[in-house]
Amino acid sequence: MKAITNVTGFNGSGENLENVTILIENGKFFKIGRQLVIPEGTETFDAQGKFFTPGLIDVHTHLGVHEEGIGKEGQDFNETSHAATPEVRSIDGINPFDKGFSDARKSGVTTVQVMPGSANVIGGEMCVLKTAGTIVDQMVIRNPSGLKAATGENPKRFHGEKGRMPVTRMGVAAILRKKLVETENYIAQRKAGTADRDLAFEQLAKVLNKEVPLRVHAHRADDIVTVLRIKREFSIDVTIEHCTEGHLLAPFLAEHGVRVSSGPTMTPRSKVELSDKGWYTLPALAEAGVPFSITTDHPVIAIEHLMTSAIMAVKNGLSETQAMRAITSDAARHLGIEKRVGSVEAGKDADFVLWSGNPFDLHSKAEKTFIEGQQV
Incomplete structure (x- = not known):
């Protein structure tokens, strides 16, 4: 299992994500929310200061x-x-x-x-x-x-x-x-x-x-x-x-x-x-x-x-x-x-991008891209 913490950005369906945690299991989004319990031994990424979008x-x-x-x-x-x-x-x-x-x-x-x-x-x-x-x-x-x-x-x-x-x-x-x-x-x-x-x-x-x-x-x-x-x-x-x-x-x-x-x-x-x-x-x-x-x-x-x-x-x-x-x-x-x-929802493929800032700012760049939970 993987966990992305302090996630802020777009979920793809028209809603904003603000300081949430996303759990990923078997290449799929598993849970999305605040104050989630992260299982022991989970590989964790801190997205503080980054901007999150679906792939x-x-x-x-x-x-x-x-x-x-x-x-x-x-x-x-x-x-x-x-x-x-x-x-x-x-x-x-x-x-x-x-x-x-x-x-x-x-x-x-x-x-x-x-x-x-x-x-x-x-x-x-x-x-x-x-x-x-x-x-x-x-x-x-x-x-x-x-x-x-x-x-x-x-x-x-x-x-x-x-x-x-x-x-x-x-x-x-x-x-x-x-x-x-x-x-x-x-x-x-x-x-x-x-x-x-x-x-x-x-x-x-x-x-x-x-x-x-x-x-x-x-x-x-x-x-x-x-x-x-x-x-x-x-x-x-x-x-x-x-x-x-x-x-x-x-x-x-x-x-x-x-x-x-x-x-x-x-x-x-x-x-x-x-x-x-x-x-x-x-x-x-x-x-x-x-x-x-x-x-x-x-x-x-x-x-x-x-x-x-x-x-x-x-x-x-x-x-x-x-x-x-x-x-x-x-x-x-x-x-x-x-x-x-297409959106960040439980059960969908964990395809997402971490940007250096809001992607609608042309200065921002895609720093990390993930497909089915794996950085590519």
Whole structure:
């Protein structure tokens, strides 16, 4: 057993911790409170003068499939041989020795979702994993955690320039709808015993059966509305990834009950879809009651700037509580792993960070990061 005493900070769920003791057993938070009896022989850490938070969560990254510092050889995130590749899986391309994982741990990020890129209309399956480890299968906590899809400029550019569909936004939507219809037919044929196994349709079937959501790259407002139209047509669960123009239709998003991954807002306006990019999107989503998370989209913005992004969100209208939830408890809900991580509660994984000061002060640094009770 371990004990962290004199803990002050955020619990991830919107409440502050003030001079409490946290007991950890078997890698889980065991008890949290004041005047706890610490069993004899317990390894004890004094957090006096430090600031405590749950481990941070980035819901949308390409860690390990778009490796840093090695160029083309490490770019395993876009299988651009076809416009729809639902059969591929991010777990099969992750290199746990990517330097980005070390950067994540050093900056307090303990959990990430790793997904294919946005070159394809359907990019493949994604997974959620801890940022410490050398064997991906032992790092994973949810696999699959969703199926990647993309709208807008990226699939049009990657495939349209090669002279194949999609060339237009109509073509993007048509490919996605066609694959979903073909999957409906496949499911019926499998039940009737008239179809052989097909990996592409098997993984799409998880979306239609609501085992995982379709997580769709959509920046522009019209693309977001197209995604919601397809959600209604096929009665599937979706999340909106990036949601750059979400401020233009926040109440409409709220009506559809979707979760949003917002970011990376620290980028320049490098393409047309980002022309209305700004920190004002997050307060608009919050006001409308749209649940959101903040992402770096690593390596678009380096993973060590997840906390920096939250600081910028506070500077531009979010409360510290809202911003912290967006990279802890709300992020965990976005990924469907809220029973394991995201807040300091008995029974959850003991993933936490000790900071030199309030993490919303850019001068503060993550001094120690723990995953399942072990310093990493």
